[in-house]
Amino acid sequence: xxxxxxxxxxxxxxxxxxxxxxxxxxxxxxxxxxxxxxxxxxxxxxxxxxxxxxxxxxxxxxxxxxxxxxxxxxxxxxxxxxxxxxxxxxxxxxxxxxxxxxxxxxxxxxxxxxxxxxxxxxxxxxxxxxxxxxxxxxxxxxxxxxxxxxxxxxxxxxxxxxxxxxxxxxxxxxxxxxxxxxxxxxxxxxxxxxxxxxxxxxxxxxxxxxxxxxxxxxxxxxxxxxxxxxxxxxxxxxxxxxxxxxxxxxxxxxxxxxxxxxxxxxxxxxxxxxxxxxxxxxxxxxxxxxxxxxxxxxxxxxxx
Numbered sequence: 001x002x003x004x005x006x007x008x009x010x011x012x013x014x015x016x017x018x019x020x021x022x023x024x025x026x027x028x029x030x031x032x033x034x035x036x037x038x039x040x041x042x043x044x045x046x047x048x049x050x051x052x053x054x055x056x057x058x059x060x061x062x063x064x065x066x067x068x069x070x071x072x073x074x075x076x077x078x079x080x081x082x083x084x085x086x087x088x089x090x091x092x093x094x095x096x097x098x099x100x101x102x103x104x105x106x107x108x109x110x111x112x113x114x115x116x117x118x119x120x121x122x123x124x125x126x127x128x129x130x131x132x133x134x135x136x137x138x139x140x141x142x143x144x145x146x147x148x149x150x151x152x153x154x155x156x157x158x159x160x161x162x163x164x165x166x167x168x169x170x171x172x173x174x175x176x177x178x179x180x181x182x183x184x185x186x187x188x189x190x191x192x193x194x195x196x197x198x199x200x201x202x203x204x205x206x207x208x209x210x211x212x213x214x215x216x217x218x219x220x221x222x223x224x225x226x227x228x229x230x231x232x233x234x235x236x237x238x239x240x241x242x243x244x245x246x247x248x249x250x251x252x253x254x255x256x257x258x259x260x261x262x263x264x265x266x267x268x269x270x271x272x273x274x275x276x277x278x279x280x281x282x283x284x285x286x287x288x289x290x291x292x293x294x295x296x297x298x299x300x301x302x303x304x
Contacts, residue, residue: 030097128153142169159190
């Protein structure tokens, strides 16, 4: 259940059925099993051995001539069997569960982004926009109150800001656009151009205006989650078994070697090492002999 609560923001307002939630919990359970198994074995062993010691069972077995290693031997074999099972689980079941769960979570997060807007905080799921509002109401939960929008489509920061008393979201099934209609609002845009100094940018003009109605069309085609079982991410290291990881090592090493070679070439060109001059070592005394003792007088030679 803790995993469900951690992912609650991705489920809220998406119209996700109980079947999808149970499937998500099933994959999460498979992911948690390899971590829970060692802890479960450890705690159960401590409780079992503690109970035997508390009830003087060890003393009774010792008096019967059974040594402690013989008592613990079945536990050792059981731990080895569990270790083998856990390894096979991690190598086969765990990558499959991670693959399905992460893709399911990503598809759920992209499903119906208009309905996923949460009141009281900035919503960053919509591309090029950050939206905040106080309340979402209406029969279809598509009406907004006290809307604040940062338009980041210009890629120059939050220079364009819109506020409105009311807003309405219009989104049709299968459409690549979501329309946001703002009413009774205020528009402000600070005009900036690249290549200007900070002082010049502060002197550049800004435009602002009040409006009765303002319409924004937001392209949400990149957020089309499609089928919830669609596999879009499959190369994460957690999704690969040992054999698959072994197959990816040569390509990763090749990419890494290429990256290092490019960095070395870039560094060589940046610092212009070909123009550096080789100066003689100023700390080296040319009058010193290679035979160390000949550099000292007789008295110091004797001490040495």
